[in-house]
Amino acid sequence: MEISNENNGSEYIAVKAQTSGVQVIGMTRGSDTRPHHTEQLDNGEVLIMQFTDKTSLIKIKGNAKVYTKFGVIESEKYNKEQK
Secondary structure, three states: OOOOOOOOOOEEEEEEOOOOEEEEEEEEOOOOOEEEEEEEEOOOOEEEOOOOEEEEEEEEEEOEEEOOOOOOEOOOOOHHHHH
């Protein structure tokens, strides 16, 4: 098995679902940004993702803790009535 060094310098994030139904969406790079991969997490599940040549951003929907090199960020489920 050959190990590629193609993405060794890429950033990683970890997402830990605080409730079931958290969606994690990888978005493409380029002039036509669109979803290319979606995962749904149950309460307590963890997903580790990497920014790559294909993935330029990651969108998280639902209650989750996001662990990055900048610290921990908590996302919340959007409630339209909280405006």
